Amino acid sequence: MKKFLIAFLVLMGICLGLSVGAQQLTKSTGDTGSKVLNLYNWGDYIDPTLLTKFQKETGYHVNVETFDSNEAMYTKIKQGGTSYDLTVPSDYMVQKMKADHMLIPLDKSRLTGMRNYGHSFMNKSFDPGNRYSIPYFWGTLGIIYNDQSIKPGQLAHWNQLWDSKYRDDIMLIDSARDIMGFTLISQHHSVNTTNTPELLAARDKLNKLSPNVKAIVADEIKMYMAEGEAPIAVDWSGEASEMMSQNSHLHYVVPTEGSNMWFDNLVIPKTAKHFKAIYAFLNFMNQPKNAAQNAEYIGYATPNTAAFKLLPKSVRDDKQFYPSQKVLDKLEVYSNLSPEKVQQYNDLYLEFKMHH
Missing domain, CATH: 3.40.190.10 (Periplasmic binding protein-like II)
Known part of the structure; x- marks a missing residue:
């Protein structure tokens, strides 16, 4: 009934002013419209207020699905039938997905903020030159x-x-x-x-x-x-x-x-469709202020050294995690x-x- 009503509103043109309804339609039908980003992430692995901020700043609605292991994520993408734009594999899984031709290389010309990452966290053995991955947490x-x-x-x-x-x-x-x-x-x-x-x-x-x-x-x-x-x-x-x-x-x-x-990394799987949204999101997460907020929420170590400098001194000086x-x-x-x-x-x- 709900889907019928929404469809009717769309036909009548009323839905043009109802962005919440449009987002709900996107979410409930798995629509791959141009104003969405489909993120496949570990559970509770991003500050939800950052997603809200990103949506307000860019107009892209983020659909989030979660997985509980690298292998589960790999299998679901490998089987096909999904339309994920970004996912978050660990180091060895980046290597495996790359070898199995499941990733799209990063277009570095569309990325900003890459200089914010420390040398210790880039150019690792699983992805030389970071052709496919951006470090997320370590x-x-x-x-x-x-x-x-x-x-x-x-x-x-x-x-x-x-x-x-x-x-x-x-x-x-x-x-x-x-x-x-x-x-x-x-x-x-x-x-x-x-x-x-x-x-x-x-x-x-x-x-x-x-x-x-x-x-x-x-x-x-x-x-x-x-x-x-x-x-x-x-x-x-x-x-x-x-x-x-x-x-x-x-x-x-x-x-x-x-x-x-270990490293968890943002990558673009072959299933990706929404490239403007993808690069908007990657650039948003590369910003030191956003990366620092995410690190404080998650409690993991950030590879973004510019973000690290914004963290509380008690966190920066904690040798257990840094x-x-x-x-x-x-x-x-x-x-x-x-x-x-x-x-x-x-x-x-x-x-x-x-x-x-």
Whole structure:
């Protein structure tokens, strides 16, 4: 009935003055009219007030759909039948989508504000020259601890997680690449190794961690740690930021021997249709004021160094989330591995989970 009424109003010409009705029509029918931008993003990964501001400034209505994993996003776009203009893959997934011809190169002549990004966050191995991607947020994998049980400075190395005094104390984020990754680092190997003996050795070492593992969980790890269910967790810096905002006893540390450095990035999938809206949005998000507002809302680290300077001093000086260059130099970005190696990582991780 509602759709019939709107259609009738359109036919009568009355809808020309009803922008809200037009936006509702766009949203409810999935219309690909020229004044929309279809954004496919992680859940709660942009300040909603920025979307409102963008819409007011440009007149482009933003439709947002969300995904909960890189793989889910990849599969949906690969299958076709979508009309997403922008999406937000992580580093290795940019590499995979690029290899599978699923991305449109950026037209640098239409972009403004690219000089705002720091050298440390550009020209990474997954997208040399940033031909396809603009960094959105970045962060690390590390250890969260509760100072009611763990003294500050007590946990600084991955290998300490295997100490028997932490029996049944550790929660792990349910992520094969990350859990295998920190174990490989603890054995002085690359997080991108394709060496089978090294991977088997990591699996064997992980099995020895089992007595210390209280649970292997997904997104609910934030709630558990905020509520003090465990004194230690391994998770991403952005998740740690959320936990810490809810419990002042929680702290985050990146082990000194190194860790993963991850990037989430804005890219244009082959399904894109609304290029004026796309570049208007990218340029809007490149603006330091907007990027800083987004970083404060999300709690993740911004690669926009001009935006970084606008953040509160307490945030800028927080080495947990903006580590020193010495720490940055020891971080590794995940590479896109072959399907066979991805399967091997997953299989060995599953063996550990079953062992646990």
